[in-house]
Amino acid sequence: RTCILILINSKNASQVLFFFFFPHSEFDLPEYSVRRRYQDFDWLRNKLEESQPTHLIPPLPEKFVVKGVVDRFSEEFVETRRKALDKFLKRITDHPVLSFNEHFNVFLTAKDLNAYKKQGMALLSKMGESVKYVTGGYKLRSRPLEFAAIGEYLDTFSLKLGTIDRIAQRIIKEQLEYLVELREYGPIYSTWSGLEVELSEPLEGVSACIGNCCTALEELSEDMTDDFLPVLREYILYSESMKNVLKKRDQVQAEYEAKLEAVALKKEDRPKVPTDVEKCQDRVECFNADLKADMERWQNNKRQDFRQLLMGMADKNIQYYEKCLTAWESIIPLLQDKPETK
Amino acid sequence: MLLKDLSYGGNDQRGGRVGSLCFVWQMLHESLFPSSEKMEDCLAKKMEITVSEAEKRTGRNAMNMQETYTAYLIETRAVESQNEGQCSPVDSLWRRYSEFELLRNYLLVTFPHIVVPPLPEKRADFVWHKLSADNMDPDFVERRRIGLENFLLRVASHPVLCQDKIFYSFLTQEGGWKEMVNETGFQLKADSRLKALNATFRVKNPDKRFTELKHYSDELQSVISHLLRVRARVADRLYGVYKVHGNYGRVFSEWSAIEKEMGDGLQSAGHHMDVYAASIDDILEEEEHYADQLKEYLFYAEALRAVCRKHELMQYDLEMAAQDLTSKKQQCEELATGTVRTFSLKGMTSKLFGQETPEQREAKIKVLEEQIQEGEEQLKSKNLEGRDFVKSAWADIERFKEQKNHDLKEALISYAVMQISMCKKGIQVWTNAKECFSKM
Secondary structure (H helix, E strand, O other): OHHHHHHHHHHHHHOOOOOOOOOOOOOOOOOOOOOOOOHHHHHHHHHHHHOOOOOOOOOEEEEEEEOOOOOOOOHHHHHHHHHHHHHHHHHHHHHHHHHOOOOHHHHHHOOOOOHHHHHHHHHHHHHHHHOOOOOOOOOOOOOOOOHHHHHHHHHHHHHHHHHHHHHHHHHHHHHHHHHHHHHHHHHHHHHHHHOOOHHHHHHHHHHHHHHHOOOOOOHHHHHHHHHHHHHHHHHHHHHHHHHHHHHHHHHHHHHHHHHHHOOOOOOOOOOOHHHHHHHHHHHHHHHHHHHHHHHHHHHHHHHHHHHHHHHHHHHHHHHHHHHHHHHHHHHHHHHHOOOOOO | OOOHHOOOOOOOOOOOOOOHHHHHHHHHHHOOOOOOOOHHHHHHHEEEEEEEEEEEEEEEOOOOEEEEEEEEEEEEEOOOOOOOOOOOOEEEEEEHHHHHHHHHHHHHHOOOOOOOOOOOOOOOOOOOOOOOOOOOOHHHHHHHHHHHHHHHHHHHOOOOHHHHHHHHHHOOOOHHHHHHEEEEEEHHHHHOOHHHHHHHHHHOOHHHHHHHHHHHHHHHHHHHHHHHHHHHHHHHHHHHHHHHHHHHHHHHHHHOOOOOOHHHHHHHHHHHHHHHHHHHHHHHHHHHHHHHHHHHHHHEEEEEEEEHHHHOOOOOHHHHHHHHHHHHHHHHHHHHOOOOOOOHHHHHHHHHHOOOOOOHHHHHHHHHHHHHOOOOOHHHHHHHHHHHHHHHHHHHHHHHHHHHHHHHHHHHHHHHHHHHHHHHHHHHHHHHHHHHHOOO
C-alpha cells in the first residue's frame, strides 16, 4: 500500500515533510508530496467516520479559532496545528483498519483531491442508505456492562483532563506574572550596584543571575505551552470521539433490540428469526468487537503518551531548576571573593 | 557556616535559647566585627545579651485606656574571660517596644555623630500578602524579637555606644529606668525638626563629603525600599506558581482511581506535587529573614541621614554666628569712624536726629566690643566643636561603611544559598515525580 510506504519514509527521516499545510501558497515539492488544506483533513475525517462507523477516528485539532485573538497565520499557530495534523495522520496509519481505508489512500496520493471529492459526493448519494443510521425512535434497554463502564470511564477521564488543562493554563499564567515581577526585580540590584563601591560587583552579579533565571523561566512556560497543552487537548477531543462511537454502538444495538421485539410479537406467525434481524445482530457484534479492539489500542496509546508527556513536564521543570541552580552557584565565588582576615 | 549564619534566630530560638547564647553571640560578633581587636572594650565582650521571649500583655496607658502590647524578655549574663568554664547566673528583665524606642531616641540625641543602629519596624511592612500584617501576629512578633535582639547586640558591640550608662541600665535595671533617662534631660538637647529643616535650606558652605553622604543615604533608601516592594510581589507570584501545582496533587489522585496500570504512578506523583506545593511555605519564610536584613539597612539609611542633618545644623549655627560677628564688627567700625558703609536704620536715625554725644558713642562701642569678644570666643568653640564632630562622625561613618559592606555581602550570600537550596529542592521533587511517571 502506497500510504504505508510513504509514512514509513517519513518516520525514518522526520525532516521529509510530505504534507504541507499552508493555505494559499505555492511550493516546489518533492515527488511524493501533496499539498493539503485544513478543510481537506476535515473532509478525510468525515469520510472515515462515514465509511468506518464502528471505529474510533482520531480527532482533528479544533477548526475554529477566535479571530483577532489567535493569528491564524502566525508561525506558532501553524506549527502547533502542523504537529496536531501530523499526529492525526500517524494515528490513522498506525490503525490496522483505518490505514487501509480507500479515502485515506486517496487523500495521501491524489494530486487533485477536489475532483475526487466531487465524484465522492455522487457515490455517497447512491449508497447513502448503508452509511446513514436511523437515529432516534429506538430506546436502548440496557447498555452491556463493559460498555457502560467505558462510558463512565470516558466521562471521568475527560473531566479530569479538563481540570488538568485548566491547572496547566493557570500555572503558565502564574509563571508569566512571576516573570513580569522578576524582570523588574533583577535590574534594581543593578541600580543599587551603581551606588556602591565594594558591593558593586556582587550586586551586579545578583542582577545578572536573576536575568538568567528569567530566561530559564520563559523557556519553561514556552515549552509547556507548545508541548504540554496540545497533547491534553488532543486527548480531550479523542475522548469525545470515543463517546460518539459509543453512542453509535448504542443506536445499532437499539435498532437490533427493536427489531427483535417486533419479531417476538409476531412469533406465532413466523417461528424462524428473519434474516434481516440476524444481520442486525451480526452488526452489533461486529461493532462491539471493533470498539473493544479500538478502546484497547487507545488505552495503550494513552498510557504511552501520558507517560511521555508527564515525564517531559518533569524534565522541563528539572531543566529549569538546573539552569537557575547553575546561575546562583556561579555567583557564590563573586560574593565570597574578598581577602578576609581570619 | 553559611547555613548556620542564616538560621540563627530562625530555627533554634523558640526552645533551648539559653543553651545557644554563646553561639548566637559569637555569630553576631563575628559578623559585626570581622577584626576582633576593636572589640576589646565592648560591652558585648563582657556580657551576653539575648531577647529570649515575647509576651502579649494588657494594661492601662497614660489615658487610662485599655491597651494590648508585647513585652520582651531581655536576658543578660556576665562573661568572665578568666574562668570560661563557669557560667555566671542569667539576669532578666522585661521591656516594651516603646522603651526600646526611648532608648534609641536617647542615643540619637546623646550621640549625634554616631550612626545609631535602627530598631526593627514597628508595623509589618513590605510583606507579601500571605503574611499577616497584624502587630500581634506570632510570626511578626517573633521576627521583631530577633530584630530587637539584633539592635541590642549592635549597640553593645559599638565602640562608643556600648559604654553608655543609660544603655547599661536598660539591660540591667528594670524599675526606674525611664525616670533615669528623663533625668539626663536629653529631650532639651533634642533639636527641633523645624530647626533642622531650616538648616537644610540655609547652609551656605556645605561640606561636600556630607552632602554626598546625604545623597547616598537618600538613594540607598529609595533603592532598598523599591527592592523590598518588588521582592514582596515576586514572593507573591512564586507562592502562586507553587500552590497551583498543588491542584495537580488532587486531580492526579482522583484520576488514578479510574486507571489500572497508570494508577499507582499517578497517585504517587500526585503526592510529590503536594510536597512541591507545600515546600514554598518554608522557602518564603526563610526569605523573610533576608528581607529583614535589607530592612535593617533601609532604616540605617535614615540613621545616616540623621548624622548628616546634625552636621548641617552645626554648620548652620556656625555660619549664623560668623555672620553675626561680621555685622557687629562692621557696626563697631562704623561707630568708630563715623562712616556708614551700607544703608542702615542707625545711619538714618543719626542723620535725622543729629549725632550722638561722644560719651554715648564710646559706651556703645564698648558694648559692641565686648559682644565681639564673646562672639569670637563662641565662634572659636563652635569651630572646634564642628571639627570634632566631623572627625568623630567620619570615623563612625567609616566604621559603618565597613560593617555595611560586610553585612550585605553576607546577606547576599545567604540569599544565594537560599535560592540554591530552593533549586535543589525543586530538582529533587521533580526527579521523584518523573520516577513515578516513568513507571506508568
